[in-house]
Amino acid sequence: DNSALAAQLDQRINNKTKPLGSLGMLETLAKQIGLIQQTTDISLKQAVILVFAADHGIVAEGISAYPQDVTWQMVANFLAKGAAINVFAQQNHCDLQIIDAGVNHNFGSRDGLIDRKLAHGTRNFAQLPAMTPETCHRALASGMALVAELQGNVIGFGEMGIGNTTAAAALMHKLTGIPVAQCVGAGTGLSSDGVLHKQRVIEAAVALHSTAIEPLDILATFGGLEIAMMVGAMLQAAERRMVLLIDGFIVTSALLVAARISPAILDYCVFSHCSNEHGHREMLQHLHARPLLQLSLRLGEGTGCALALPLLHASVNFLNQMATFESAQVSEKS
Template sequence: MNIKISATSHPALEAQLAAAINNKTKPLGSLGRLEHLAVQIGLVQQTTQPALREPSIIVFAGDHGVVAEGISAFPQDVTWQMVENFLADGAAINVFARQNSIALHVVDAGVNHDFGTREKLLSMKVANGTRNFAKEPAMTVAQCQTAMKNGAELVAALSGNVLGFGEMGIGNTTAAAALMHKLTGVPVADCVGAGTGLSAEGIRHKQAVIEAAVALHANVEAPADVLATFGGFEIATMVGAMLAAAERRMVLLIDGFIVTSALLVAARMHPAILDYCVFSHQSDESGHARMLQALQVKPVLQLDLRLGEGTGAALVYPMLQAAVNFLNQMATFASAQVSEKSSD
């Protein structure tokens, strides 16, 4: 993919945004993270009066061949069953997206199921799931490139300026943990968690499977090759969508562990993408905190979530609205005729 992502750094604009925020009728810094979000969004949009338009969340679904190794507490059929739940408006992400007036799109990036033609389902199936990366690369380089291109095409069809990311795929915490280890160097034991509810024994088995796979593919180093070897079609499609969204100067709402693993790949390819990302929350999935630390970013919320689907992205969106609205609508000391703090 031929992508160009510009850093948002603009010292003069940042100074203008800071001055506008500091002149609001409040003590300096008293709106905390909302002030940082206001500055970030202003820099993304290159204006002192940012606006949020037509927010969307895309849920990417795909299956993983590595489930053959017994690394999930749930059978693979749950992937397509949950896609059906999304299409029937029955999942948590449906509730939260509807609550916040966020358009929701569901993408079949590589589910091991034939959905037929469905009005609400965007079919971008590369294959019926990846191969088992414990035995061979999850996908070919060509398949990975196709998935990333599909993600970019999805973004090209959107008209808004805020995009959240969600996922569904039994086995994808295993893929995400492998990506995390390869791209950060954090020990596998610190990357692996319970996923959909593994026991302690199950977690140890999952760790062993990843460690053996990492040894098998020891020579894989470049981010794109790591993605093709250990990733999923939903993760690769997400990477392409993230890169294209940042190129279009959209605000990216990053959900939990799996979505952040896709962002980790994207950031290794184009580091400037981090300027556009709001990390919605710190997942309760073991490893996510370390992943966020590796990216040197701070999540907005800490709610002990570990559901995926883009739920964290939907929940954080009102915080972005609050940040933009106070910047644009809150009175200044002068306009409200409120006395400012006297100098000592």
């Protein structure tokens, strides 16, 4: 019974030597982890961040500040441990998995790269649905299979894919009804003219694909291979009662899809940060999510997850390690 467990967690939290509620969001988080793990004896084991990479046909419309080659170049950078996510994951003792979901590049056999390539990028959704339904289903299944093999109980999600803020903005619009203008942002660094062009591209594509209504149709039509694989991974992670650590704009767009398929997934999600990518704040509001960090990040890769991880540990550690008023013989409120 969850209400009994919730009461036990509240009691355990409130008996710690601190004013009632004074650990704020860390208390909320400790309780959430207890409810996810169905115990007051919470723990975090073998945290891992899965970074899904893929390319996007929509880049043909000139919607990104960087050339498509940056996707594979950054994947190579991940493998060489030179990217921000490598630095933050190592600092915070988090494993990393780098997954090629559909990068437009032949890596050959690369140490540390998990090859789940389904195509050399998606199709240009300004003309055709990004994926066929079959490809989309294969991506979902592939993401599920990856998570089925994990040993730990906390998973972060990251991504790399030039053009994927355009896909994510289209998904956001279709799944929330928020006007496209409020969904688009500068991505890796568009000018305001560039953002306006991106908006027009999405609006035209939305008009073209007006029959995409169901969440999986929307995902196949506007999504990316990395996004679809993440949706599968998220669904499987919640099924396994893992703590899901959500990163920025693109990862949250995947969650919008997953939450439409399985609304209960939100109980398992910890929102690591609010990104500076325009639209993320409203996306979080739509999900009634309160992010842990607000550092004006807009880098992706799962960096927000890696940076938030010490706060998850802090919430678990205070619950497990702090003294109680009784054990420390501290007087209670007068």
